[in-house]
Amino acid sequence: MDPGGFSIYPSHYAALQKLWREKSLSVRVAFSLFAQNVGAEFEEYKNLTPFLPMGFGDDMLRFNGIGERITGGMYNNNAPDAAAKEKFLEIIRWAAKQGLTVTIHWQEDKSVHQLLELYETVSKETPIAPLRWSIAHLDNASPETLARMKALGLGWTMQDAMYLGGDRMATQAGEAARRMPPIVTALRAGLHVGAGTDAHRVASYNPFVALQWMLDGKTVGGLSTRGPDETPGREDALRLYTVGSAWFSFDEMRRGTLENGKLADFAILNQDFMSVPVEQIGATTSC
Numbered sequence: 001m002d003p004g005g006f007s008i009y010p011s012h013y014a015a016l017q018k019l020w021r022e023k024s025l026s027v028r029v030a031f032s033l034f035a036q037n038v039g040a041e042f043e044e045y046k047n048l049t050p051f052l053p054m055g056f057g058d059d060m061l062r063f064n065g066i067g068e069r070i071t072g073g074m075y076n077n078n079a080p081d082a083a084a085k086e087k088f089l090e091i092i093r094w095a096a097k098q099g100l101t102v103t104i105h106w107q108e109d110k111s112v113h114q115l116l117e118l119y120e121t122v123s124k125e126t127p128i129a130p131l132r133w134s135i136a137h138l139d140n141a142s143p144e145t146l147a148r149m150k151a152l153g154l155g156w157t158m159q160d161a162m163y164l165g166g167d168r169m170a171t172q173a174g175e176a177a178r179r180m181p182p183i184v185t186a187l188r189a190g191l192h193v194g195a196g197t198d199a200h201r202v203a204s205y206n207p208f209v210a211l212q213w214m215l216d217g218k219t220v221g222g223l224s225t226r227g228p229d230e231t232p233g234r235e236d237a238l239r240l241y242t243v244g245s246a247w248f249s250f251d252e253m254r255r256g257t258l259e260n261g262k263l264a265d266f267a268i269l270n271q272d273f274m275s276v277p278v279e280q281i282g283a284t285t286s287c
Ligand SMILES: [Zn+2]
Pocket: 068, 105, 106, 136, 137
């Protein structure tokens, strides 16, 4: 799942498209459009999507909607003004009518109500639950926020940013870091949760590093930040990393588990994820 990023322009996808044309892609990619032009985001989306209906592509390369930045005014801004919200609302209203998935980067629970209010407004006009919209990050999501997301049918994509950044984040968050991110609470709330990495620029893309971190809650430096209350078991962690994430690209019937009728994607690993000591999981390789 590729939710775009700063300075990754449409032209940068040419290499990916070339590999797709040559049938040489070794990983399946579902990509989103990340608005690059602050101030002209809506024009950008309207210009780039006429030939990209939601889900366009195939099992190797597929268009998966817009995000993770929808507008500059609602990106890492805990106090968006009325104009910023109106502009965001205009775009998500359009996206819902187009049947597009929307994924959004949001960091802070204290301000996420500003986003959820807009989603609730749109959802009354066009139900968004079938479109599988999602919020990325939100490491300090409160149970109330998770319940509100569940009511809207929003999924939560959760990454191992704290593996590299957890020492700093724990200093800022104090005791609250023990429940960051609230993986178990989200599962208990019945939310769709996808596990990932936020790679490449923010973190390692290695899924086994992320799985180890999900299970021990420790940073790369060895600091224990997340407590046992928010630590999933091995099966749940693996489920989030596979079929849990597949939901976000409408792929859970095709990918994420090894079953009759599904794509036969698998890796042969050098050790058993289910039984190896947790601190060794990150060193797992495929052979
Ligand atoms: Zn982000």
